[in-house]
Amino acid sequence: MNMNADPAELQKFSELAHRWWDTTSEFKPLHEINPLRLDWIDRNAGLAGKRVLDIGCGGGILSESMAAAGAQVIGIDLSEKALGVARLHLFESGQKVDYHHASAEEFAAQHAGEFDIVTCMEMLEHVPDPASTVAACAQLVRPGGHVFFSTINRNFKAYLFAVLGAEYILKLLPRGTHDYVRFIKPSELARHCRQAGLEIAELLGMSYSPLTSVYSLGNDTDVNYLIHAKRAA
Numbered sequence: 001m002n003m004n005a006d007p008a009e010l011q012k013f014s015e016l017a018h019r020w021w022d023t024t025s026e027f028k029p030l031h032e033i034n035p036l037r038l039d040w041i042d043r044n045a046g047l048a049g050k051r052v053l054d055i056g057c058g059g060g061i062l063s064e065s066m067a068a069a070g071a072q073v074i075g076i077d078l079s080e081k082a083l084g085v086a087r088l089h090l091f092e093s094g095q096k097v098d099y100h101h102a103s104a105e106e107f108a109a110q111h112a113g114e115f116d117i118v119t120c121m122e123m124l125e126h127v128p129d130p131a132s133t134v135a136a137c138a139q140l141v142r143p144g145g146h147v148f149f150s151t152i153n154r155n156f157k158a159y160l161f162a163v164l165g166a167e168y169i170l171k172l173l174p175r176g177t178h179d180y181v182r183f184i185k186p187s188e189l190a191r192h193c194r195q196a197g198l199e200i201a202e203l204l205g206m207s208y209s210p211l212t213s214v215y216s217l218g219n220d221t222d223v224n225y226l227i228h229a230k231r232a233a
């Protein structure tokens with residue numbers, strides 16, 4: 001089985017895993033964007049009672065919040081350390097999430113069509129072959145189901161904001177968190193979706209204002225963006 005994973009990327013997340021739920025740590029941006037993306041997913045697909053798979057779940061920030069919104073959530077990741085932190089945090093939060101060590105491709109081979117909603121957030125820019133991950137997402141979601149992606153655009157502004165700005169100037173993220181060559185243009189992600197049999201329902205931008213330190217959703221897809229895709233019924 002092709003794991004479609006970069007061991008150096010997994011190592012980076014494993015080394016930081018113990019700080020995943022520290023809202024002032026390297027994971028602060030994920031904590032700050034979580035309410036925005038959770039609300040967007042819920043508005044578009046209605047989380048309550050749905051079977052959800054969260055791919056590249058890490059320490060479980062999004063997984064837990066979707067469980068709290070009433071979904072039955074499974075989270076998968078290839079970092080054992082991140083999964084360990086995610087499992088431990090359930091004792092603190094009292095939420096119920098089922099965590100597994102698996103890649104999207106491996107999980108798709110066993111659980112095709114089992115999910116109403118598949119989420120794959122801030123993960124595609126860390127894998128060698130994002131088209132393969134997108135194809136696995138399309139296989140995992142049921143006909144008529146929803147897939148949500150978020151990732152980083154590839155252009156000069158994205159390099160300035162997501163690499164130079166976030167890692168070197170504002171120091172929101174550790175240096176080396178992001179590799180510019182792995183950034184993905186919305187047109188490329190849309191093509192991967194269509195090739196996998198997913199229709200694009202929405203492309204949405206997410207911006208960060210360094211002046212107010214506030215994230216917001218809107219039309220600006222130049223740096224961070226989200227895609228809502230649907231599998232034909």
Ligand SMILES: C[S@@+](CC[C@H](N)C(=O)[O-])C[C@H]1O[C@@H](n2cnc3c(N)ncnc32)[C@H](O)[C@@H]1O
Pocket residue numbers: 003004005006009010013014030055056057058059060061062076077078079082102103104120121122123126127
């Ligand atoms: C930036 S974190 C995002 C975590 C979570 N999705 C969120 O947005 O809160 C990226 C996660 O992707 C995981 N990851 C990287 N490559 C992966 C792969 N090939 N398969 C599964 N998970 C992977 C990492 O271990 C890490 O937990």
